[in-house]
Amino acid sequence: MNYVILLTDAHETPATALLDFMHGAGISTLVEVLRQAQPAHTSAAHGSKDEIGTPDQPLAVLYEVAAGASPEELYAAVRHAAGVWPGVPLVACRNPVGNQARRGQRIFDGTTLKRLGFRTVADDPTQLPALLRKLEERGTTGDLILPAAIVETDIEPDALVLLPERLKPSALRGAFELVASLHFANDQKSAAHTALAGFAALVPADRWTIYLTAETSGGEALSLEPLAVRGLTESERAIPETDWRRALMGDALAMSGAESQAAREAVTSVETALRIENGRRVIAVPMVNGERLLAVLEAVREGQAALAFKKSEVELINALTVPVASALANSVRIAEAEKLSQTDDLTKLHNARYLRHYLLNEVKRARRYHSSVTALFLDLDDFKRINDEHGHLVGSHVLMEMAMIILSSVRDTDVVARYGGDEFVIVLPETDLEMAAVVAERVRVKIANHAFTGGRRLRLTLTASFGVANFPHHAQSPQQLIAAADSAMYEAKAARKNCVRFAPAHHADKSGAGSQGSGVKRQFLETSDSGVQTPD
Numbered sequence: 001m002n003y004v005i006l007l008t009d010a011h012e013t014p015a016t017a018l019l020d021f022m023h024g025a026g027i028s029t030l031v032e033v034l035r036q037a038q039p040a041h042t043s044a045a046h047g048s049k050d051e052i053g054t055p056d057q058p059l060a061v062l063y064e065v066a067a068g069a070s071p072e073e074l075y076a077a078v079r080h081a082a083g084v085w086p087g088v089p090l091v092a093c094r095n096p097v098g099n100q101a102r103r104g105q106r107i108f109d110g111t112t113l114k115r116l117g118f119r120t121v122a123d124d125p126t127q128l129p130a131l132l133r134k135l136e137e138r139g140t141t142g143d144l145i146l147p148a149a150i151v152e153t154d155i156e157p158d159a160l161v162l163l164p165e166r167l168k169p170s171a172l173r174g175a176f177e178l179v180a181s182l183h184f185a186n187d188q189k190s191a192a193h194t195a196l197a198g199f200a201a202l203v204p205a206d207r208w209t210i211y212l213t214a215e216t217s218g219g220e221a222l223s224l225e226p227l228a229v230r231g232l233t234e235s236e237r238a239i240p241e242t243d244w245r246r247a248l249m250g251d252a253l254a255m256s257g258a259e260s261q262a263a264r265e266a267v268t269s270v271e272t273a274l275r276i277e278n279g280r281r282v283i284a285v286p287m288v289n290g291e292r293l294l295a296v297l298e299a300v301r302e303g304q305a306a307l308a309f310k311k312s313e314v315e316l317i318n319a320l321t322v323p324v325a326s327a328l329a330n331s332v333r334i335a336e337a338e339k340l341s342q343t344d345d346l347t348k349l350h351n352a353r354y355l356r357h358y359l360l361n362e363v364k365r366a367r368r369y370h371s372s373v374t375a376l377f378l379d380l381d382d383f384k385r386i387n388d389e390h391g392h393l394v395g396s397h398v399l400m401e402m403a404m405i406i407l408s409s410v411r412d413t414d415v416v417a418r419y420g421g422d423e424f425v426i427v428l429p430e431t432d433l434e435m436a437a438v439v440a441e442r443v444r445v446k447i448a449n450h451a452f453t454g455g456r457r458l459r460l461t462l463t464a465s466f467g468v469a470n471f472p473h474h475a476q477s478p479q480q481l482i483a484a485a486d487s488a489m490y491e492a493k494a495a496r497k498n499c500v501r502f503a504p505a506h507h508a509d510k511s512g513a514g515s516q517g518s519g520v521k522r523q524f525l526e527t528s529d530s531g532v533q534t535p536d
Contacts, residue, residue: 089119192228394454
């Protein structure tokens with residue numbers, strides 16, 4: 001008697017309901033865990049191959065397609081089956097309960113599953129006995145062959161196996177150009193504009209729009225917010241330039257409710273919607289990434305001569321929304337990761353990595369336009385005492401309060417970074433030494449007069465020592481600028497703390513070419529009663 005293989009993912013529980021059904025139907029079943037090292041016959045759910053007396057070659061390989069399954073997961077199953085059981089048909093088994101489990105999850109249709117490499121599709125376990133009988137009658141001579149493009153290239157399978165068959169060379173080239181160009185998009189908006197340019201070149205339409213989905217305040221319904229727009233419909237082009245609505249065209253087509261009924265239908269059903277609305281032919285395709293309905297793509301044709309979207313066009317649009325949705329999701333993740341990599345976890349100020357990048361650009365700009373940039377390096381005095389007496393949680397809260405004080409004392413155009421531990425750096429673009437001295441003193445006094453709570457209603461006092469350095473007066477590079485301000489800060493520590501010190505002039509400034517005209521001497525100046533060096 002023939003047997004079948006049930007292929008399951010390593011991180012998921014085997015489909016027990018499907019196993020029970022197969023057992024009840026009298027179909028011998030072995031379980032193979034995807035990506036496991038052992039051959040299939042070494043792990044069986046209903047006995048080993050020898051115990052159930054099955055032949056070497058299984059009748060079929062079953063794979064349960066769960067709700068929210070990604071193309072990568074399905075592709076991995078196809079590759080595994082083709083490698084372990086060449087010539088054995090792969091059957092996709094839908095989970096009728098799981099497919100409705102969570103709104104917004106992608107559900108692959110039978111055509112797409114077959115293009116991925118599945119021989120046939122069972123929408124319900126009760127269909128399996130008949131399907132398996134047909135396979136047995138036909139024999140298992142049909143090879144499970146992957147599309148040649150997958151075998152011969154390293155390009156992501158999403159962009160290949162989902163494309164409709166018999167594409168014209170120009171359309172195929174355009175599809176690959178669209179997918180390839182997405183890799184160069186560095187943010188979500190540029191990814192959306194790139195995608196719309198590619199769609200417009202492949203399928204004619206008067207207007208293309210990508211709407212981002214967002215949960216409403218109640219957390220139940222999804223709202224649509226336009227992300228990018230390309231083109232205008234006939235009626236939109238007819239709006240006079242003086243009409244206020246003209247300002248809402250293009251990228252600013254952001255009026256609430258501007259989306260079509262088809263777009264809203266695509267959100268609700270998570271399926272492609274084709275409608276005729278007010279003389280317009282509209283197609284709306286949900287863009288799903290993982291388990292999230294990320295966006296909706298909408299295309300509109302308007303006018304008496306507007307043609308319906310052909311089946312081949314719908315298939316092409318459906319296929320290309322997969323890599324576009326992936327690019328939109330990746331651009332958000334990249335932006336968030338970039339932001340996190342340049343942000344201090346505790347204070348939410350910029351960190352040293354961001355500071356280095358920012359200073360490099362500021363020094364380049366100052367050198368080009370013969371302007372200046374000043375850095376204030378401050379270190380808290382005796383901060384270790386706070387940690388020793390009250391604990392590190394209080395110390396951490398004090399640092400957060402310190403960030404608030406510094407930010408409230410500088411301009412919006414100034415940059416504040418936590419350099420490390422209890423050290424902070426303030427960068428003042430377009431600021432000479434005289435103005436920098438005013439800013440440093442203002443921050444110093446505000447810190448000294450503040451009662452820090454530590455998050456526990458305490459009244460702690462702290463002071464800080466400041467070092468000031470300026471490009472080009474004290475340094476000729478970002479590294480020299482920070483080093484000079486740091487050295488000046490240590491001079492303040494060595495003096496009596498709670499004061500401001502200036503760095504000595506850079507050796508290249510002997511002629512006074514880099515002078516700020518502020519009257520600040522190149523040597524250290526005397527300290528006033530307030531704690532800041534005062535220029536003559």
